[in-house]
Every structure is written in structure tokens, then in C-alpha cells.
Amino acid sequence: MPTLICDCNKTMPLDPQALGSALNEELKLHSTLCRREAGSFQQAIKGSGDVVVACTQEKRLFAEVAEQTEGAVAPIRFVNIRETGGWSRDAKGAMPKLAALLAMAKLPEPEPVPTVTYKSAGRLLIVGALEDAERMAAVVGDVLDVTIFSRGGSGAQERRWPVVGGRIDGITGWFGAFKLTWLKDNPIDLDLCTRCNACLAACPEDAIGFDYQVDAAACKSHRACVKVCDVGAIDFTREPVAHTDDFDLVLDLRQQPAFVQHAPPQGYFHLPGGRDALDTLLKLREMVGEFEKPKFFTYTQKLCAHSRNEKAGCTACIDICSAEAISSDKHRQQVKVNPHLCVGCGACTTVCPTGALGYGYPQTPEQGRKIRTLLSTYARAGGAKPVLLLHSQERGQVLVEELGRAARVGAAQGVPANVLPMALWHTASTGIDLWLTAVASGAGHVAVLSAGDEAPQYMDALRAQMAIAQALLNGLGYEGSHFSLFTAKHPTDLDQELKLLAARGGATPVAPAKFAVARDKRATLDLAIDHLVEQAKAKPASIALPAGSPFGAVAVDKDKCTLCLSCVSACPASALQDNPQLPQLRFIESNCVQCGLCVGTCPEKAMSLEPRFLVAPERRQPRVLNETKPYGCVRCGKPFGTLKAVEAMIGKLAGHAMFQGAALERLKMCGDCRVVDIYTASDERKITDA
Template sequence: MKTLICDCNRTQPLEPRALGEALGEALVLHNTLCRRDVGAFLSAIEGTEPVTVACTQEQRLFSELAAEAHDGRGAAVPIRFVNIRETGGWSRDAAQATPKIAALLAAARLEDPEPVPTVSYESRGRVLIIGALDAAERAAALLADTLEVTVFARGPGEAGGTQTRRWPVLSGSITGLRGWLGAFELRWRADNPIDLDLCTRCNACVAACPENAIGLDYQVDLDACRSHRACVQACSVAGAIDFTREPEEQVERFDLVLDLRPANATPTFLQHALPQGYFRATSLDAATALQLRNLVGSFEKPRFFRFDAKICAHTRNKTVGCSACVDICSAEAIRSDMARGRIEVNPHLCVGCGACTTVCPTGALGYAYPRANEQGERLRTLLSTYARAGGRDAVLLLHSQGRGQALIEELGRGARLGVMHGVPANVIPLALWHTASTGIDLWLSAMAFGARQIAVLVTDEEAPQYLDGLQAQMDVAQALLQGLGYGEGHFRLLRAQHPSALDAELQALRLARPRGPAEPARFAVAAAKRGTLELALDHLIAHAPLAAAARPEAIALPAASPLGAVAVDTERCTLCMSCVGACPAGALLDNPQAPELRFIEKNCVQCGLCVKTCPEDAVSLVPRLLTTAQRGAPRVLAQAQPWTCIRCGQPFGTARAIEAMLVRLSGHAMFQGAALERLKMCGDCRVIDLHTASDETRITDL
């Protein structure tokens, strides 16, 4: 691995020797790598080792130089780029930022995430424009040279439409619009008395209508129309107007949708994350026009999620337990499929935010790109390198690659100009595809690896439910650490829309000095969420500031906790084992040798299926963390005396369950006399008794 660092015309106080020691590589400091020292870059890419360039400002230039050096084919070795300027070198305490910069360089040297399956889209450029006719046609005129335009008129607007037929114009009442890029389906009712295919735009009907119920979009306002039918007479030659025509349901498919309806109109899609290929605006601007023009052809995106139906806690036996993923999805890509007893995720609607994987208690939904183990390796590399270079009190700043990244870069430039402090030396930024894609398992792993605080930067990109979900996860994680004696202030949501607001939030972080484990963990983050969570908890418990004798046996947690116990009312429990059959995590178990309900606490995900399944309302959830070794051992929650068959004496069921059944069925007409007695028998004896009774009846009849 070769690493190239540059102090950007001596504006960053970089220490090549200290950085090299942390990375295990001799580094040379350049002043203008993109200009006078560009030969060093060209020389580095001629070798066989991957190259890391500590500059994103001139990433395009370096990529073009690499392509030119190899006849347009690009460099023969991987080239990775990392920003150390706005994230550390340009700040008021840049002189202390060497450990942070070493950590950023080390993380940039890691291998790219493994490829994952992709989701494909195919667009031929058929665009539907919905809106007032004048605005829709202005947008159509800008797009028609590259896209196949269809307009759905929603009133004439201020000026009405053009008289010249340049593209199809639909009219009527929209009854449905759904889909995604390349696969939108429009449904509408053709209830306009004017047939726009026959209409010649002569405007005779407009002039003849005494109520002005016909606009220049050539649609009849049926609420204003008083049935004078002067328009029909005026259009007798063309015959385009027919009030007796029955409305017809129409369906048509499009690749793209531009919705120009006013902001106060009810939109077709209400979710925060709109489907790809759907654009909502009051007028067509240059940026939207460019995006629409570029969405013609074949496209792919990663399949961001993986789903393991076997451990999903959504439903069992048509009873819904956990619906956290359905509730939080801002793209409405997840739905409950009760017929199949599971959730369904539409990969074409999924935008890769990862919020579903963050709130999933079992790990049935996992983030796939990057995978949890790849993200964990990045966290461990950042924090171990930071500590090895002498860094203290590390704060991980998780932010999006979009608006979050832009805010940090603006903050760095403000610090360079002396109007802001910049990113503090102990704050390590880490870009994510989306800030909702990490949760309690990776956060606690980062704390075990040596972080002292986890800050998540959120902007107007995040849906409101994401903020609620992240805060709920943080409350659980904080309660865990506080109960173990680590104190407060480990997790924070930073809400900022402007670099000055972010600057103030980051400076406030400097005041907090929460505690962490004295010894950093070395475990590898597992692919399974629960496995990672257990590894992190084991380390945090083993190195807790409170000694085992001083810490509570169980730490109470908020209701959103994926950890906890179940409490069973033994007076009501009949040991029917319905809860055992419903449990998706193997936390509730029966005992084949005796009527017992057993429980393994570390397996419990607090999904609530056991609570909703129990016919006696005898089960309740207890969100908590058991800090003793009993967390992983089975224990008995309820037990009862067995009922013995009155015919053969073999035990079956429990005395309480059989007695409760006898009480409930004793008044039923079908369970009287011998039939009631058979309920006291085991299955085999019940069958024998039925056959015996049948034989006796036949003999009597003879």
C-alpha cells in the first residue's frame, strides 16, 4: 500500500513521521500534489500496490491523469481517496489532529466492500407530466427532444395550453399511480365529456358555454355545468363532445413521472422517500430536467438488505408481533404479508437507508452494502489506529454521504477562513450511505473498540420516524452503559442544517468526557446482529467501572429494547406452550420430560409474540439487561403437576390445563357424560374408548 499526503500549499500542519509510524509506512509530505508534485502520483500508480491519496478536492484530476497514463484504461492499481483537509487539517486544533488523520488514512486503505446482488431498472424515457396544462406543456417543451412526453392536464392554468398538438394530452380523474423507475402504472377514469382525440381545439365550445365551465384544457367542469349543452351544438361537426358517454377506466405505463401539481394539492406519494423516477416540483428547474434526461437506459443499484425469514419476529400463526421495520420504512417498501406469515420487501422501492435493519431486534433484516462485518472492521481500524497514534477520548461522528458530508466540508472551509472552529481533533467523521443504517449493535461495538462518544449528524434528509428510531436506540444503549457504571453522555443526535450550527454542536461535545472500557476489544463484528451485540455486551460488562458485586443484577431498559426477559403469571399460566410455538428466537422452551416452561434470556428479542399469543394473558415483557452469567442459561418460568390419564395412568398435559378445559366445556352439549370423561384421557385411550363405545352400540342395535 502506498499513501500520498499533501499539506495543500502548507495550509495543514501534517506530521509525516508520526503518521507513517501509525500506518507502518514511510510517508513523504507534498505541498502541491495536484500541481508541482504530480509526478509522485504518476510514479505511485505505476507500481503494483494500491494507492491512497489524501485529497478529494482534486479526485477528478487524479482519475483523469491515471486514465491518460494508461491509454484511457485507468490505473492498473486501485486508487482510493480520503479527505483529511476539511475533516482535520483545517481546524483550530489541527496541530493535535495527527491521531485522527492517521485513523482516516488507515480506514481508507481497507478493501472495498464485497459485491452484492443488484436491483435492475429499465427506462425507455416515457415521461408522464401531471399538472396545469400551461405549466405541464412548458415542461414538456424542455424535455420532448430526448424523452417521450405525455401530459395529464389538471386544469388549464393561467394561460391554458398551446393549440398545436405536439404530444398526447390525457384528461379525467386520476384513480391511482404506483411503481418506480421504468415501471410506473397510471390509472384514471376518462370522465371528460370532450374526447381530446377528436377535439380540433377550435375553441367553439369555450366561447359557447354560458357558465364558463370549459377551460383551455378542454375539460368540462361538471360542477359548474348546468346542462345547457350549447357546447354540444357548437361542436356538432367534429362531434367531440358527448355527455352520455360512460366513464371508462384507463391504464397506461410510464418510465418517469414529473408531478407539477401545486404544493397544497394532495400528492400521489405520501412517503418521505419518493420512488426513484418520480419527481415532485412546482415548476421544472434545470437540475430536475437534467436528472430526467439522464434516466434513460439500464440502471442498477445494490440490493441493500438481506432477509432471513426464519428468525423474523413479525408474525406467527397470523398473529403480529414485531412491526418495527414496517413502521419505520420511509419508502413504504416493506409490507406485512399475512397470507405468507412474513414481511415482504420491495427492492425497487428500497432506498438503502437501513432504518429497518437498525430497529430489527433479531437481525432478520440486515444491511448488506456494506455488510455489518465490513462496517465493524472499519470502526475497529479507525479506533485502534487513533489510539495507537496517541489519540484520546475518541468521538465517532456518523454522517451521510450527501448533506452531512457537505456540511462537514463547509465547516472545514469556515475554519480555514477563521470564522469557525472546525472539526475537533478527537472527532472522527465516518460517512455512511445513510445515517439510519447503524444501530445499537455497531454503536456498542464501537464503544468496546475504544470510542467514548457516538454522534449521529442528521439533517433535513432524514424522515421524522428515523429520528425517533435512532433516539430510541440511543436511549437503550445509554441506559445499558449507565447501568454498568460508565456514566452519561455517550450518544447524541446532532441536528444541524448549517455549518455554524454543526460547529456549535461539535464544540459542545468537547465538554463531555464520558467513560469507556479500560481495555479495547479485539473481537470481529459478526454478520449476525445478535452475535455482535452479545460480543459487545460481554466486553462492556467484563470491563465495567462498577465491580460485579456493586452493579445491579439487572439493568432496566426502555421499551424499545431488543434485550429483556418475560414475566409469567404462574396463577394464570396453564402451560399450554402456545408461547413456545410462537417464539422466533428460541428464548422460550418446553421440557419434554416434565410440564415446564423454560427461558433463555439472551435469546429474547422482546418482539411480543408470546404476549399476543398467550390465551390466558399470563405473559408480559420486561425490557432489561441481566448482567450475570444466568443470562445465557435456561431457567424455569412456570411448572405444574402433570395430569394422569384416568384410563391408563400415563401423564399427559398439566392438571391446571385439563381442569380449566373441563370447566369451560362442561356446559357444552357435545361434552356431556362419557364425552366429558374422555377429555380426562390421553389421546390413545380416547381413541380406544370411542371404538369401544361404538362396538357396544352396534351390539345393542343387533
């Protein structure tokens, strides 16, 4: 895969030999690849293999040149090395980073993933004051089928769009499938009304406005309006009628939005009073037809720790979802994710302790491959103390590029030479598994950049995950700070933060890890932690972790536990197990995800969680939490329960009227002997009666 580099009119101190050595490729340095040296670009793209062009400034121009090039044209990939380091103050020392960015651009394209389809016929509902709604409708009405739900104000006399009014009970749904439920309780039928305004002139209380709604609080029942309306549009005796209407798009001009979640459904736009509407109106004009987006998540029910036996356990994904796309289905013992509401933030996958919810676009192994390629190429090129900067591919990318331009004119330092930026679909889409993988692979620090538009619960969750990861590293003796989350809304803020980041960096393993990131979150965590443990300076027996950790033990109060084993059937991770041969409760700590289902299920309230990480290899071996003697059937001697459980049962039922005499004695028998005893007693009664 050939690589074309350009120093952008000699504004970047690029070293083609150093870059080529790191990439195992001979590179030629260009200065005007998009102008006088465009022939070199045309020559390089004549073929079937992909071509990497280290320029995003003239991406559109290169695409046009490619269209005009005769012969087979290879696929082209573009990568920004200018604003991400080539224009920084320490650009001369940034060759290892630039080589790493070029190497990452050469990775295979992400595998195709399932898609979610939206279909829109352009049915737009505008809710708001009539004059504001009509102003918005005038801009999009030639493309969209507009209906206005009037919420006061005054509009034009000309009936240009359907106008309805009443009481809104709810707006639900998503792009292409919104549902408006409303009550038609206005005495004036807007379909019959001719806007003659006779009712407005006749009303002595001014209870009717130019939106043709009757203010019930002001109306004194003179009914002068009814007398002057010759078309019969006004009827105060009309019963309110419930209506349901379907729309593809919603433009909400009210002060209070219909959707209060941080990430409203796609196709819904909230613009109070219609302020700053141009961009939104332009988007609306384009939202007719069939659209697709990636299905951002994968779900494996058997791994889910949400519910067992109608008991709720882990609700991390439901609690964090800013789009309210995840709900509980306790009947099916799982969570449900609405793909049409999902916005792809990935926060649910970050906080999921089991990996039941996985990030689907791009998939975790592909993200891991990018991280490993960045760090390994950087190290091979002679880079030291790498800091991995994770940012969103939209606002975060814009901030990085704005910082680079500021550095070019001396207004900022720019992205430091040891800071490796990596764009994500959303900053909440990576978590402890990939962060620890990065540290195991040689990153001294992993920083997540928030552009200030993320949901507050995302920031809380990322900080909590970082605290867990840092506690693990500190417990293993890796000194220093390895993780940080910061917010920057302006290039100046970002510049100050990156100056601090460049000097940070905790200890890393002597030998970087080389494992491939797995699709299974727990498998990746095991690989990363095993490598960190192997290279650690300190190896304590266990490491205490903050609450909410996906690792830990279960403590059992043996005085309370009757070994009923209800916890075993509730455990989704097979961390709690029985012993078919003996009355034992066994535990495999490496399997435990600290979901709490066992605690919620235990009828004796004998269990509690202990967040920690057991460093010793015994964490993967079963150990006995509680055991007792078996209880043998008083009739045949066969064990059928535990001594403690049967004695507890007898003690609780001994005073019950139904368990007296022989019935109480049968509680001490196994199931087979109990049946035999019942029938034997029945036969004896028949003989006696005869």
C-alpha cells in the same frame, strides 16, 4: 499500499513521521502533488497495488493524469484529510485522527452485493396545469416520450404532446414501472379535438377552459358546444371509461403529491407549479436506459419476529419505513420488502431486534471494520478521548467540508482533533450493535449528525435506540454521556455542535475490544456487551431498560397459566421452550427479543414483558417460569397433559350437551385410550342391539 500526502501548498501542518509511524509506512510530504510534483503521483501509480491519495479537491485532475500515464496504472483511492482536520484550528494536534482516516482508506473495498435493476424507455407522465406541463415538456421532449395529464390551465394551440384528462384514481409503482389509473369522464375527447375553440366561444356559462375540460358544476346543459363541434369530439352521453397506462417516470406539478410518504419512489418528482425545476429536468433527461442500485437489505425469515400463527408481533420495520417499502405477509408469517421502493436508509435494520433484516450495502462487518480501524489507529498514534461522528455521505459530507473551508479562513474552528468523521450511506443505517461496539473499542462518544432531511420517525427511533444503549452503559457504571443525535443545516451550526462534542465523552473500557463485528446483529451485541460487562465497574444483577428494548424477560402469572405452551410455538427466538420430560415452561433470557408474540398468543392473558438486561451469566441458561403436575390417563395412567390444563378443560366443557356421561370421562383419557373407548362402546351397542 503506498500513501501520498500533500499539505496543499503548505496550508496544513502535516507531520509525515507521525503519520507514517501510525501507518507503519515511510511517508514523503508533498506540497504541490497536483501540480509541480505530479511526477511523484505518476511514479506511485505504476504498479498493480492500490494507491491512497490524501486529496479529494483534485480528484478529477489526478484521474486525468492517470489516464495519460504510460504503463500499468494502479487503482486509486482518495481520502479527504484537509477539510476533516488539516484546516481546523487545532490541526497540529490532529495527526492521530488524520492517520486514522488514512488507515480507514486502506481497508479492502466492500464485497459485491446483489443489485436491483430498473429499465426505463423514457415514457414520462407530466401531471399538472397545461401551460406548466407544456413548459416542462419543452425542455425534455427531445429525449423523453412525454404524455400530459391536464389539470386545468391553458396551453398552446399546437398539439405537440399527447394530452389526456379526466379523474385520476391513483399513481402507483416505481422507476420504470409506474401505473396510472384514471377515469375518462370528460365529454370532450381530446384525441378528436382540433383546438378550434368553437366550443369555448359557444358556451354561455364559460364552463370550458383552454384545457378543454368541461366544468360540470358550471355547465347548465345548453349543449351549444355540441352543436358547433363539427368533428364530433363532444358527447355528453358517453359513459366514463376506466383506463390504465404505464410510464417510466412521473413529474407531478400538483400541489398535493401522489405519494405522501417521506421517501417517494425513485423516478417520481413532485414540483408544485413547476418551481425550481431545472435540476429535476436535467435528471429526467438522463433517466433513459438500464440502471442498477445495490440491494440494500438482507432478510432471514427464521429470525423474523413479525408474525406467528396469524398473530402480529414485532412491526418495527413496517412502522419506520419512510418509503413504505415494507409490508406484512401474515399468511407466510413474515414481512415483505420491495427492493424497488427501498431507498437504502437502513432504518429497518436499526430497529429490528433480531437481525432478521440486515444492512446489505455496505455490510455490517465492513462498517465494524471501519470503526475498529479508526479507533485503533487513533489510539496507536497517541490520540485521546475519541468522538466518532457518523454522517451521511451526501449532505453530511458537504457540511463537514464546508466547515473545513470556513475554518481555513478563520470563520470557524473546524472539525476538532479528537472528532473522527465517518461517512455512511444514510445516518439511520447504524444502531445499537455498532454504537456499543464503538464504545467497547474505545470511543468515548458516538454522535450522529442529521442534516435535517431525514424522516421524523428516523430521528425518534435513533433517540430511542440511544436511550437503550445509554441505560446499559449507565447500569454497568460507565459514567458520562456516550451518545447524541443532533441536527445541523449550516456549517455554523455544525461548528457549535462539534465544539460541545469535543469536550464530551463517557468512560470506556480499560482494554479496548478487538472482536470482529459479525453479520448476525445479536451475535455482535453479545460480543460488545460481554466485553463491556467484563470491564465494568458495576455489575448489578439486572439493568432496567426503556420500553422497546431488544432485551428483557417474560413474566408469567402462574395462577392464570395452564401450561398450554402455545407461547412456545409462537416464540421466534426459542426463548420460550418446553421440557419433553416434564410439564414445564422454560425461558432463556438472552434469546428474548421482546417482540410480544407470546403475550399476544397466550389464551389466558397470563404473560407480560419486562424490558431489562440480566447481567449475570444465567441469562444464557434455561430457567423454569412455570411447572405443574402431569395429568395421568384414567385408563392407562400415561401422562398426556397438565393437571391444571385438563381440569380447566373439564370445567369449561362439563356443562356442554356433547360432553356428558362417557364423553366427559373420555376427556380424562389420553388420545389412544379415547379411541379404544369409543370403539369398545360402539361394539357393545352393536351386541346389545343384536
